[in-house]
Amino acid sequence: MRKIVTGGLVLGCVLVPGAVIAWGAQADDAARLEQGRQLYEARCARCHGAGGEGAPPTFPALVGNDRLADAARIVGVLREGSGNMPPFPTLTADETSSLASYVRNAWTNDFGGVTPDDVAALADPSAQAGTAASVWDGVFTEAQAARGRLAYSGACGFCHGRRLNGAPDDPDMRSTPPLARARFLREWEGRSLATLFEYTRVTMPEDNPTSLTEAEYVDVIAYMLSASGMPAGANELPADSPGLAQILIRQRQ
Ligand code: HEC
Numbered sequence: 616m617r618k619i620v621t622g623g624l625v626l627g628c629v630l631v632p633g634a635v636i637a638w639g640a641q642a643d644d645a646a647r648l649e650q651g652r653q654l655y656e657a658r659c660a661r662c663h664g665a666g667g668e669g670a671p672p673t674f675p676a677l678v679g680n681d682r683l684a685d686a687a688r689i690v691g692v693l694r695e696g697s698g699n700m701p702p703f704p705t706l707t708a709d710e711t712s713s714l715a716s717y718v719r720n721a722w723t724n725d726f727g728g729v730t731p732d733d734v735a736a737l738a739d740p741s742a743q744a745g746t747a748a749s750v751w752d753g754v755f756t757e758a759q760a761a762r763g764r765l766a767y768s769g770a771c772g773f774c775h776g777r778r779l780n781g782a783p784d785d786p787d788m789r790s791t792p793p794l795a796r797a798r799f800l801r802e803w804e805g806r807s808l809a810t811l812f813e814y815t816r817v818t819m820p821e822d823n824p825t826s827l828t829e830a831e832y833v834d835v836i837a838y839m840l841s842a843s844g845m846p847a848g849a850n851e852l853p854a855d856s857p858g859l860a861q862i863l864i865r866q867r868q
Pocket residue numbers: 655658659660661662663673674675680682683688689692693697698699700701703714718
């Protein structure tokens with residue numbers, strides 16, 4: 616991924632008495648917008664349209680959308696998902712800032728840029744870590760993981776493998792990401808279970824998204840955690856985003 620130099624960048628629409636310095640005037644801004652445009656076309660345009668027109672009411676328009684004035688909303692929606700928008704948990708702060716800057720300034724929009732520092736401040740997992748629980752705290756029950764195992768073998772194992780290692784049983788099928796243990800945990804480190812839940816609910820099974828009940832998705836997540844070696848506890852994992860947002864995925868206890 617191309618590194619974007621942020622030194623000396625003029626951000627937002629800076630109001631200096633008597634003068635307006637418009638965002639987008641500098642070469643660094645142009646590079647960030649270009650990276651944002653490429654990411655947008657690859658990951659967002661299929662729902663929000665190449666021109667940001669969306670397909671209301673299902674997919675909101677981003678062009679002329681005043682809610683984009685709130686940068687925290689964009690960063691939050693990319694990080695945690697919302698309704699039928701999946702989260703994009705693997706975007707870096709750099710990529711998130713490029714995307715946010717792009718949608719705020721593309722087409723006829725003019726809401727100013729967002730820096731990687733802004734993104735880090737808006738989406739710092741350690742800011743919540745003080746009160747949050749971790750996946751190692753016994754956050755699901757044995758019975759729930761056992762139900763999840765059944766749901767998993769019916770809806771997910773076909774692609775993600777009986778051992779959750781991403782190797783399908785049919786050797787002719789393409790491999791998928793693992794859903795447990797070291798590689799999975801490294802990928803999701805610091806994200807909340809709400810992000811994992813929303814991502815899974817909205818995008819999986821890849822051939823039939825949202826086909827399970829919310830309770831089944833949460834049961835499958837409990838099974839994925841138990842397969843990663845996390846201990847069961849006395850209470851079930853709840854099937855609601857606010858409760859899940861309090862539990863962070865950690866590689867180690
Ligand atoms: C699978 C379809 C889909 C994809 C892909 C998608 N979105 Fe969305 N997006 C939605 C839906 C649906 C909503 C409305 C969510 C809601 O109602 O809570 C939304 C909402 C938003 C919002 C909030 C708009 C508002 O009016 O509050 C922003 C910003 C946004 N998306 C940006 C993006 C960006 C940037 C990408 C690419 C990284 C992207 N979306 C990819 C479906 C999608």
